[in-house]
Amino acid sequence: MKRYWLLIGLWIAAPALAADGKDILEQQCASCHALRGPAAQTVAELWQRKGPDLFYAGIKYKRDWLESWLIKPQRLRPAGYLYFQHIKPGDKQDVPDTQTLTPHPALAASDAKAASDALLELKPPALSALVTAGDFKGGDISLSSGEMVFDKFNGCLACHQIEHDFGGLSGPEVYTGAKRMQEDYLVSFIRNPQAWNPKIPMPNKHTAEPNIQKIVQYLVALARGAADEK
Amino acid sequence: MKSNSLLFLLALVSSTVSATSAEDNYKTYCWQCHGMQGNGAGVNVGDMSVQPRDHTSAKAMGGRSDADLFKVIKEGGLAIDKSVLMPPWGATLSDDEIHELVKYLRKLCQCG
Numbered sequence: 001m002k003r004y005w006l007l008i009g010l011w012i013a014a015p016a017l018a019a020d021g022k023d024i025l026e027q028q029c030a031s032c033h034a035l036r037g038p039a040a041q042t043v044a045e046l047w048q049r050k051g052p053d054l055f056y057a058g059i060k061y062k063r064d065w066l067e068s069w070l071i072k073p074q075r076l077r078p079a080g081y082l083y084f085q086h087i088k089p090g091d092k093q094d095v096p097d098t099q100t101l102t103p104h105p106a107l108a109a110s111d112a113k114a115a116s117d118a119l120l121e122l123k124p125p126a127l128s129a130l131v132t133a134g135d136f137k138g139g140d141i142s143l144s145s146g147e148m149v150f151d152k153f154n155g156c157l158a159c160h161q162i163e164h165d166f167g168g169l170s171g172p173e174v175y176t177g178a179k180r181m182q183e184d185y186l187v188s189f190i191r192n193p194q195a196w197n198p199k200i201p202m203p204n205k206h207t208a209e210p211n212i213q214k215i216v217q218y219l220v221a222l223a224r225g226a227a228d229e230k
Numbered sequence: 231m232k233s234n235s236l237l238f239l240l241a242l243v244s245s246t247v248s249a250t251s252a253e254d255n256y257k258t259y260c261w262q263c264h265g266m267q268g269n270g271a272g273v274n275v276g277d278m279s280v281q282p283r284d285h286t287s288a289k290a291m292g293g294r295s296d297a298d299l300f301k302v303i304k305e306g307g308l309a310i311d312k313s314v315l316m317p318p319w320g321a322t323l324s325d326d327e328i329h330e331l332v333k334y335l336r337k338l339c340q341c342g
Contacts, residue, residue, distance in 0.1 A: 042250065043250040043254050043255060043258050044250070044254075046258065047258075079273055082258075083261075083262055083273060084257050084258060084261050084262070087261070087266065087273045088266075089265075089266055089267065089271075092271065093265070093271040093272065093273065093275050093276065094261070094265050094266050094271060094272055094273040095273060096273065151279075152314070153314065154314065155313070155314040155315040155316075155317060157277065157278075158263060158274055158278055158315045158317075159262060159263075159274055166277055167277055168262070168273075168274035168277070168278075169273050169274055169276075170262035170272075170273055170274050192321075193321075194321050194322060198322070199258070199322065201258055201259050201262060203259075203306075203317035203318055203319055203321065203322060204318070204320075204321035204322070205306070205317055205318060206318065206321075
């Protein structure tokens with residue numbers, strides 16, 4: 001009989017023992033990531049940021065990627081966040097100062113699941129209004145045509161890698177971009193980066209709407225290629 | 231009258247505090263391609279099809295008018311028939327900040 005009471009007691013206690021995602025965010029993420037808005041409004045505020053803002057993570061990220069990345073984080077920005085705090089002069093050009101780059105902490109699987117659940121709930125209404133479901137119209141583009149739009153017509157390659165070791169280093173790599181981020185968010189962000197984060201070093205290139213669609217199609221094609229390689 | 235003077239002073243102080251210096255804007259937005267030393271050797275240049283301008287070169291910068299520099303920072307390289315790799319920063323920087331950046335570029339090249 002005693003055993004039954006013990007089992008009942010454990011069953012009642014179990015939810016309390018499970019890691020609370022919001023607690024994980026506050027305790028392990030908040031020192032580097034903003035969990036509450038607004039985004040940095042001045043360069044001085046931007047310089048205080050140690051990692052990307054997460055207060056709109058529920059609009060930005062894909063859940064499956066988020067959970068697996070938190071278990072096994074890999075560097076997305078070759079020169080860190082923010083690039084100008086992690087570079088030094090090299091022989092021919094400035095290079096990432098790897099000694100200043102610290103690996104992102106990894107979470108246990110259960111914590112990664114709880115944290116991802118909590119992150120996906122972060123959807124401030126003012127920013128949600130910038131995204132309309134179905135903003136990304138879908139469709140396919142070949143890798144060569146996509147690269148033409150991405151690089152030759154819009155110059156995005158200057159700051160972003162389209163494959164490991166090819167492309168600019170100051171921004172996040174984009175070959176896993178569409179695995180990480182929701183396509184409708186990508187359309188909105190490329191359309192007006194400053195609406196999301198007024199002072200980040202990503203310019204608004206006033207890209208024509210059809211080309212925004214093609215760029216996101218290209219990111220989807222790149223992510224598919226990156227997935228096929230694994 | 232006293233309160234008007236105080237308001238004016240407060241407005242002056244707050245505008246001074248919120249303005250970003252040209253040096254800090256240059257570091258945040260220009261270093262990535264034009265380099266920490268402004269010599270065109272930024273962290274991104276390795277795979278660039280067109281190399282960024284060396285802002286420390288009087289020869290490379292001397293031929294550009296202030297109006298051209300303002301235009302290329304605000305509207306991007308294509309606006310002055312140059313590379314698409316130079317992006318427009320008009321949505322990020324105010325006109326005043328761009329004017330200050332033009333002055334900063336003149337200091338770097340010691341020209342114009």
